[in-house]
Amino acid sequence: SAVISQKPSRDICQRGTSLTIQCQVDSQVTMMFWYRQQPGQSLTLIATANQGSEATYESGFVIDKFPISRPNLTFSTLTVSNMSPEDSSIYLCSVDDSKETQYFGPGTRLLVL
Amino acid sequence: QQQVKQSPQSLIVQKGGISIINCAYENTAFDYFPWYQQFPGKGPALLIAIRPDVSEKKEGRFTISFNKSAKQFSLHIMDSQPGDSATYFCAASMSSGGSNYKLTFGKGTLLTVNP
Numbered sequence: 584s585a586v587i588s589q590k591p592s593r594d595i596c597q598r599g600t601s602l603t604i605q606c607q608v609d610s611q612v613t614m615m616f617w618y619r620q621q622p623g624q625s626l627t628l629i630a631t632a633n634q635g636s637e638a639t640y641e642s643g644f645v646i647d648k649f650p651i652s653r654p655n656l657t658f659s660t661l662t663v664s665n666m667s668p669e670d671s672s673i674y675l676c677s678v679d680d681s682k683e684t685q686y687f688g689p690g691t692r693l694l695v696l
Numbered sequence: 697q698q699q700v701k702q703s704p705q706s707l708i709v710q711k712g713g714i715s716i717i718n719c720a721y722e723n724t725a726f727d728y729f730p731w732y733q734q735f736p737g738k739g740p741a742l743l744i745a746i747r748p749d750v751s752e753k754k755e756g757r758f759t760i761s762f763n764k765s766a767k768q769f770s771l772h773i774m775d776s777q778p779g780d781s782a783t784y785f786c787a788a789s790m791s792s793g794g795s796n797y798k799l800t801f802g803k804g805t806l807l808t809v810n811p
Contacts, residue, residue: 614797625785625801626740675739676704679797685730687739 585678587688595694596666598601603662604691606676611656614679617649620690621672633657663672667694699723700788702802709809715773717805719786722767726788728801731760731771734783743784744771776809783807 585611596602606615617629629649630638638651653659663670673690680686701720710714721729730745746753746760746769753760757770773780786802 607731616799626799627801628798631797644792658753677739684742684745685797685799687732689737689739 584682584684585612585686587676587678587686588672588673589676590690591691592689593692593694595692595696598667598695599667601662601664602666602693603660604676606659606661606688608657608678610680612678613656613686615653615659616679616685617651617659617661618675618677618687619672620675626675629661663686663693666693668695671695698754699726699800700786700802702786702805704804704805706806707808708809709776711776711778711809711811713776713809714806715776715780715809716770716787717784717807718768718770719788719802720766720768721788723788723790723800724767725759726800727791728768728787728789729760729762730787731758732785732801734785734804740785769781773807776807778809778811781809 588607590605612615615632617627620626628641629644630640632638632651632653634653634656650662671694673692675690677685699722723780731743732740733743734740744755744758746762757774762769783804783806785804787797787799
């Protein structure tokens, strides 16, 4: 199974600032995903990130707010821009190993003051 | 529109008992149904998954039952243990090019197993 790490594990940020979250996988994967999990809630897909192409965003999420990079097959970043307290959430990356399984990273816990 | 409905929201079971969590879906194009287990402070971990060509799949104490005509599937945890206390999410997705993607999650069930 894929092993996924995320940095930072948690952060406290001021409103109006931006935070970039890194996701590193121990093997090459085609598809990477970014999810948001608000406190006590379920997971909502933000976007799908494929290497060599622009990310595909779900309804309600836009590139200006959540720019994503996917420079290679083992790494991706998600930036949360111009943050507000409503952005306080857990941000999770996941990968599809092409064997019917999505593996999740440990998450980045973000608190915006 | 919530495409995957999960119940109950919370569940308390005694040690050794059976925990049952139910999910219903609306999109008949879904063809992959995983269950994830999430402990506090951790990311979700795949527990067990099923495709609609079988009605039941068992792995250890965990069993998925699937009813295609009713568009429902459920997770049964036999001999529940305090270590099973976690939040459980059902999910659904459609296959594309041999790999699954864009999981749609239920709202989760907080399971507490009392010793």
